[in-house]
Amino acid sequence: MIATNRWGRESKRCCCQLIGVLLGAVLWCCLDLGEAQLQPQLEQPSAKIDWITFPWSRNNRTNRPNQLATGLQLKDDYDPADVSGFSGFERHPCRRVCQQGQSQSCYYQLVVHNYRRLGAECQRCQYDERACAAENCIYGDGVSSPVMAVNRMVPGPAIELCENDTVVVDVLNYLNEPSTMHWHGIHMSRSPEMDGVAHATQYPVEPGEVYRYEFQADRSGTLWYHSHVGWQRGFGVAGNLIVRQPHQANPHARLYDYDLVEHAIMVQDIFYDYNLQQARNILINGKGRNHLSQLPDQDARHRYERLRVTPGYRYRMRIVLNGIFNCPVEFSIEQHKLLIISTDGNDIVPVLADGFFLTSAERFDFVLEANQLAKNYWIRVRGYEQCEERKLYQGAVLSYRGAARSELPLGDIMEDQRGRELDEPTTFVNDFRFKPLNASISALRKSNKDKDVGTVSLRSVEPVPWPSYTKFLTHYSSLSMRQAQNGEQLFQIDEISYILPGISMLQGRHLYQDDSYFCNRSSLAAQGRNCAREVCECVHVIRLPAYRPIEMVVANHMDATHPIHLHGFTFRLVGQGVLGSLSDLRNIRELDRRGRLARLSDDNAAVAKDTVQVPGLGYVILRFISDNPGFWSYHCHIESHAVQGMAAVLKIGENYQIKSIPARVRC
Numbered sequence: 001m002i003a004t005n006r007w008g009r010e011s012k013r014c015c016c017q018l019i020g021v022l023l024g025a026v027l028w029c030c031l032d033l034g035e036a037q038l039q040p041q042l043e044q045p046s047a048k049i050d051w052i053t054f055p056w057s058r059n060n061r062t063n064r065p066n067q068l069a070t071g072l073q074l075k076d077d078y079d080p081a082d083v084s085g086f087s088g089f090e091r092h093p094c095r096r097v098c099q100q101g102q103s104q105s106c107y108y109q110l111v112v113h114n115y116r117r118l119g120a121e122c123q124r125c126q127y128d129e130r131a132c133a134a135e136n137c138i139y140g141d142g143v144s145s146p147v148m149a150v151n152r153m154v155p156g157p158a159i160e161l162c163e164n165d166t167v168v169v170d171v172l173n174y175l176n177e178p179s180t181m182h183w184h185g186i187h188m189s190r191s192p193e194m195d196g197v198a199h200a201t202q203y204p205v206e207p208g209e210v211y212r213y214e215f216q217a218d219r220s221g222t223l224w225y226h227s228h229v230g231w232q233r234g235f236g237v238a239g240n241l242i243v244r245q246p247h248q249a250n251p252h253a254r255l256y257d258y259d260l261v262e263h264a265i266m267v268q269d270i271f272y273d274y275n276l277q278q279a280r281n282i283l284i285n286g287k288g289r290n291h292l293s294q295l296p297d298q299d300a301r302h303r304y305e306r307l308r309v310t311p312g313y314r315y316r317m318r319i320v321l322n323g324i325f326n327c328p329v330e331f332s333i334e335q336h337k338l339l340i341i342s343t344d345g346n347d348i349v350p351v352l353a354d355g356f357f358l359t360s361a362e363r364f365d366f367v368l369e370a371n372q373l374a375k376n377y378w379i380r381v382r383g384y385e386q387c388e389e390r391k392l393y394q395g396a397v398l399s400y401r402g403a404a405r406s407e408l409p410l411g412d413i414m415e416d417q418r419g420r421e422l423d424e425p426t427t428f429v430n431d432f433r434f435k436p437l438n439a440s441i442s443a444l445r446k447s448n449k450d451k452d453v454g455t456v457s458l459r460s461v462e463p464v465p466w467p468s469y470t471k472f473l474t475h476y477s478s479l480s481m482r483q484a485q486n487g488e489q490l491f492q493i494d495e496i497s498y499i500l501p502g503i504s505m506l507q508g509r510h511l512y513q514d515d516s517y518f519c520n521r522s523s524l525a526a527q528g529r530n531c532a533r534e535v536c537e538c539v540h541v542i543r544l545p546a547y548r549p550i551e552m553v554v555a556n557h558m559d560a561t562h563p564i565h566l567h568g569f570t571f572r573l574v575g576q577g578v579l580g581s582l583s584d585l586r587n588i589r590e591l592d593r594r595g596r597l598a599r600l601s602d603d604n605a606a607v608a609k610d611t612v613q614v615p616g617l618g619y620v621i622l623r624f625i626s627d628n629p630g631f632w633s634y635h636c637h638i639e640s641h642a643v644q645g646m647a648a649v650l651k652i653g654e655n656y657q658i659k660s661i662p663a664r665v666r667c
Ligand SMILES: *[C@@H]1O[C@H](CO)[C@@H](O)[C@H](O)[C@H]1NC(C)=O
Pocket: 099, 100, 101, 102, 103, 163, 164, 245, 246
């Protein structure tokens, strides 16, 4: 397959050029061109190519992106000068005010490459904060460590789109290992081969190769992109993907004045060097306090992310947790309430809260009203579970116009948290610490005054797409851990650790028989395997029919919460609770039959998500219509767990229902 991937790289090239016509575009694809004929306009040696503008308008860079112009400018060759020019997309023509029926074609290039936090580029940043903005320094927390960057950034550059835009992204793998890119939240309903899961929807992209992802932004919201191979997401291969709607289509448009990309925050727990066992810090947009230094939070030598606001305005902020370890975080902003309006890109009935929790891959959008004194305030992120053991927390600065621009807030980051001293009741959303031994859907209460809003009690603004009398096909699934003979910890779904198949399932599905190639809980049982006693590792594929109402009950046999993510679908959360006993969880099907698993009595406004935390010794119940045939990854989003086997693939539909994927000519 590698030979196929690389076929024709030397001998054949294809140049794809776009001629922008006022309202449309003509794509020219010419095969078998000699080198000399390639894009003569581009071949100016030593010229740094600004690929955001059209090649024939390169000398006229002051041109503002034209509303009517298409953003698409495909390229088919990448010389070193191009690669050195890769950066963010602040001036991309697809970054615009969204309007009904004005979708565009949008082209991006993402170079994924090895890099360093606090590398040689950062000399001056250590002493002068103003120097940090100088290109190409990834300062992080000031601890030198290898990273994998996207266009020299960690997190990678944010991509901003409007709903229905056609997206073309060339991902250049400049790592020394295979890679893929997943577009977390996009359904890929017309392009299942673009989901970016190695050996499920594509063959991995080899080092030095380019993969062209082409898909439609088939929904709006706070989404993100990240590598789906090994630990690459943990090393930094991730970025925001913001898909906006026209004003008229946005149910929360009136709640805020600004929706700025600089108010999109990616939080990540990081490790140092190749020590993949431990979370050592949490960063906010790649920056933050150094915990090793023992310096106070307000020391001027720390580098914090700054979010600027002007008094009197309301801002939409978008928070993503790129979680690597078991490190849920709590998010809040000093002296501010947050009006939470969306989760995982799905609008909810707004909840005014003091803060919220995130487990890996979850997102919350909220409106912040800049209605306090014009000062600097701490944006606070506090880590739990593995991050709590090291007392990891992080800050960023909410800086009002009129406050000293380079100063830090006065107190410590975690001081005065939750207004405890004020003895005011507080409201937190999505707390992962459920009250044990209570199977009801109500969440934890810390005191009588505190009100916690569990994930399942959030309400979607979109009613479910099925009638109330719908009968669901229920599939039971479990999350667990076991020790292999060699002492290795294996994480499992349905007591099976996932191993990668030798083919890519989507492309190779006609080459094998499912029954012999795939395994699942019942096929192993039929072979006499007892996965509760022995270690079961295989190509775990759960087959479900297409175009049916599906319900998944996921039981968590472990104490720790696991954020479970389903590709290809947005599901509705209709139940989430704690049973507290392992034997109950092992018999969850029976308990369910006896009515012990609480479901929303009316699922019409059940919250829509793509990732949900399954509480420790608890369960969740998800519903969706399986109207997207294909191979969809279903896995724990904690990187270390997924790498160690807590993953499976849902095969939705039969082979004939799944889009046929022709082999691609690499050009
Ligand atoms: C996107 O396409 C869908 C389906 O065709 C349509 O309902 C929606 O209005 C479109 N959105 C925009 C912003 O044009």
